[in-house]
Amino acid sequence: AQKVTQAQTEISVVEKEDVTLDCVYETRDTTYYLFWYKQPPSGELVFLIRRNSFDEQNEISGRYSWNFQKSTSSFNFTITASQVVDSAVYFCALGPEYNFNKFYFGSGTKLNVKP
Amino acid sequence: DSGVTQTPKHLITATGQRVTLRCSPRSGDLSVYWYQQSLDQGLQFLIQYYNGEERAKGNILERFSAQQFPDLHSELNLSSLELGDSALYFCASSDQALRGETQYFGPGTRLLVL
Numbered sequence: 133a134q135k136v137t138q139a140q141t142e143i144s145v146v147e148k149e150d151v152t153l154d155c156v157y158e159t160r161d162t163t164y165y166l167f168w169y170k171q172p173p174s175g176e177l178v179f180l181i182r183r184n185s186f187d188e189q190n191e192i193s194g195r196y197s198w199n200f201q202k203s204t205s206s207f208n209f210t211i212t213a214s215q216v217v218d219s220a221v222y223f224c225a226l227g228p229e230y231n232f233n234k235f236y237f238g239s240g241t242k243l244n245v246k247p
Numbered sequence: 248d249s250g251v252t253q254t255p256k257h258l259i260t261a262t263g264q265r266v267t268l269r270c271s272p273r274s275g276d277l278s279v280y281w282y283q284q285s286l287d288q289g290l291q292f293l294i295q296y297y298n299g300e301e302r303a304k305g306n307i308l309e310r311f312s313a314q315q316f317p318d319l320h321s322e323l324n325l326s327s328l329e330l331g332d333s334a335l336y337f338c339a340s341s342d343q344a345l346r347g348e349t350q351y352f353g354p355g356t357r358l359l360v361l
Contacts, residue, residue: 145355167349175335177352179249187330227348235350237290 134159134228138238146246153209155224163229166207172220180225214245250351253338259359265326272340279321285334290306328360
């Protein structure tokens with residue numbers, strides 16, 4: 133069965149702190165893709181990153197970084213030097229390589245960054 | 248801006264009524280997906296269309312239906328509305344020609360059933 137677990141329901145940090153959002157997934161597929169989306173208070177879902185299961189290199193984009201570890205089925209997301217504008221709900225998602233039929237979202241982690 | 252548009256942004260209606268939500272995908276995207284986001288159920292996949300044909304169904308109620316037109320825009324029809332149908336409805340699109348397709352989401356339609 134396909135499943136995405138985001139165990140952290142809500143996290144509160146103070147601005148400039150680093151924060152890591154956890155994502156653990158389950159799949160029987162050998163090839164799959166993992167995603168992170170951001171949902172700010174305005175409500176839209178914003179695509180952040182896509183990573184395929186063959187590429188375990190960490191990725192960094194500005195203050196954002198992602199750590200993919202296939203051995204532990206985790207795809208964690210770290211925000212360095214958090215800012216108030218990072219306050220949002222972050223969703224991790226799992227998708228197949230081909231013949232998409234379902235896209236599995238985690239339940240989301242709400243990040244509150246306080247000034 | 249994802250390039251996916253949805254109308255209307257907000258919709259208030261009464262129980263028992265029928266509404267239609269509209270989605271225009273990004274230019275060139277053939278796949279359209281509909282999702283429902285409610286407080287108690289989280290983000291749920293409803294249905295997918297690819298180039299006019301239904302491709303996959305998720306947790307979509309029988310009171311709900313969708314279609315994708317030749318110009319690739321899609322409509323989600325919700326009928327016999329109940330209070331529990333109040334939610335944020337998202338449309339997403341992707342170019343399914345690519346491996347590991349990325350879905351780009353529209354701004355959503357917020358439906359309130361009174």
